[in-house]
Amino acid sequence: MKILIVAFYYPPEHSWAKIASLRPHAWAKYWSQLGHQVYVLTAYHADRPSSSLNPTVVGVPYWPARPTKPMATAPTNRAVVPNSSRSLKTVVVGGLRSLLRTIREKLRLGSFLQASDFWQTPACARALSLHRDINFDLVVSTYGPPANHAIAARLKQKTGLFWVADYRDLWHGNSYVPINAALARLEDWRERRCLGRADLVTAVSDGLAQALIARLQVPVTTVENGFDTDDLTAIKPYSWSDQKVRLLYTGTVYPAKQNAVPLFAALSLLCSHHPDLDQRLEVLFYGWNLEHLETEIETRNLGSIVRLGEPQPRSQILAMQGSAHALIFLDWQDPLAKGILTGKLFEYSFAGKPILGIGATPATAAGRLMLDLGVGHPVGNDPVAIAALITSLLAGCALPYAPQHDKIQQYTRKHLAHRLLDFIIDAKARSATA
Numbered sequence: 495m496k497i498l499i500v501a502f503y504y505p506p507e508h509s510w511a512k513i514a515s516l517r518p519h520a521w522a523k524y525w526s527q528l529g530h531q532v533y534v535l536t537a538y539h540a541d542r543p544s545s546s547l548n549p550t551v552v553g554v555p556y557w558p559a560r561p562t563k564p565m566a567t568a569p570t571n572r573a574v575v576p577n578s579s580r581s582l583k584t585v586v587v588g589g590l591r592s593l594l595r596t597i598r599e600k601l602r603l604g605s606f607l608q609a610s611d612f613w614q615t616p617a618c619a620r621a622l623s624l625h626r627d628i629n630f631d632l633v634v635s636t637y638g639p640p641a642n643h644a645i646a647a648r649l650k651q652k653t654g655l656f657w658v659a660d661y662r663d664l665w666h667g668n669s670y671v672p673i674n675a676a677l678a679r680l681e682d683w684r685e686r687r688c689l690g691r692a693d694l695v696t697a698v699s700d701g702l703a704q705a706l707i708a709r710l711q712v713p714v715t716t717v718e719n720g721f722d723t724d725d726l727t728a729i730k731p732y733s734w735s736d737q738k739v740r741l742l743y744t745g746t747v748y749p750a751k752q753n754a755v756p757l758f759a760a761l762s763l764l765c766s767h768h769p770d771l772d773q774r775l776e777v778l779f780y781g782w783n784l785e786h787l788e789t790e791i792e793t794r795n796l797g798s799i800v801r802l803g804e805p806q807p808r809s810q811i812l813a814m815q816g817s818a819h820a821l822i823f824l825d826w827q828d829p830l831a832k833g834i835l836t837g838k839l840f841e842y843s844f845a846g847k848p849i850l851g852i853g854a855t856p857a858t859a860a861g862r863l864m865l866d867l868g869v870g871h872p873v874g875n876d877p878v879a880i881a882a883l884i885t886s887l888l889a890g891c892a893l894p895y896a897p898q899h900d901k902i903q904q905y906t907r908k909h910l911a912h913r914l915l916d917f918i919i920d921a922k923a924r925s926a927t928a
Contacts, residue, residue, distance in 0.1 A: 504536035520907035522549035556613035604673025701833010752824035760880035772798035825853035
């Protein structure tokens with residue numbers, strides 16, 4: 495088959511959207527390996543390597559495009575020296591994008607006025623042009639941003655092309671994109687009008703699927719996030735500079751949606767019993783949007799134990815995960831986002847280290863998955879329970895860890911890409927018969 499994937503975020507990504515780019519990348523990679531001719535329509539990146547013939551990556555320029563941000567090659571502290579060599583173009587574009595974010599937050603515009611909206615029109619024109627030349631059999635779009643679905647819906651309207659609409663997050667009702675009441679009604683209408691043309695709707699978790707079914711009244715198939723085991727093939731063991739116990743968190747922390755306070759409270763408890771704790775334990779956070787944690791760290795006087803670091807290359811993050819004593823997972827605390835399973839949880843599940851599930855319980859989707867796979871400890875928000883697990887590590891005892899490898903292998907990106915394609919082929923055949 496000839497397949498078009500519409501994905502604004504696609505590797506290489508050097509932002510918080512890196513994890514979002516991995517899902518469409520896996521589809522393109524593994525579907526092309528099956529012999530399908532795959533094209534990816536995405537935003538233009540100056541640092542993207544030249545595209546192979548299959549999959550073919552078509553980068554569409556737009557303005558104001560995201561500036562290229564080379565990533566550090568070694569862990570650094572949060573404090574960094576400003577880069578005075580940035581070009582005027584980078585400064586201007588970065589300023590405009592920052593202004594857009596500020597306007598969206600202040601006016602509570604939800605999914606409206608995103609930078610990707612400026613990409614949508616030229617990308618849609620390119621998609622139609624590609625279809626005239628290639629004659630695709632189907633188009634797959636993944637949310638977010640909304641531009642992905644909008645482009646695919648336009649293709650469906652103009653050409654009748656079979657359309658698969660995938661959801662990594664909610665569009666309307668997204669718990670971490672605030673929107674005012676008036677625009678919320680418009681956003682709801684926009685999504686319903688767009689998705690009314692989809693032939694197949696998929697989501698990354700049962701909880702997300704149920705939310706979509708309840709609101710949109712359409713069938714939704716669950717195809718989870720996963721992890722590409724190929725990413726581990728070139729990973730070299732990471733060596734720490736000393737023998738401290740290390741707990742590691744990698745990724746974004748969303749204020750009011752994920753709660754690290756119970757972890758910090760547990761560390762405070764441990765400090766009261768272990769005056770030399772900073773000589774024995776280090777808790778590391780590497781990623782985006784970590785600044786809001788600094789106040790709690792300073793208030794509890796944990797600066798000698800908790801370290802906030804800049805984002806690191808993916809290969810280095812995976813190496814660090816495999817060398818930590820335990821991995822910190824912060825479950826979603828928003829009641830509007832029940833049942834969400836993030837890609838980070840699957841990444842952790844393949845790291846070979848126990849997961850400390852802060853906010854996760856046996857009753858949450860993330861907690862149930864940890865227990866089912868035998869990879870983690872969903873301890874909820876109880877500082878005493880968290881401190882007890884860390885105490886075991888300080889005593890030289892490894893946390894219980896009994897990974898169910900057969901179950902874990904069901905969540906490889908390759909397996910899930912093949913599974914999604916099977917769903918698509920079946921749905922397309924039924925559509926043709928009807």
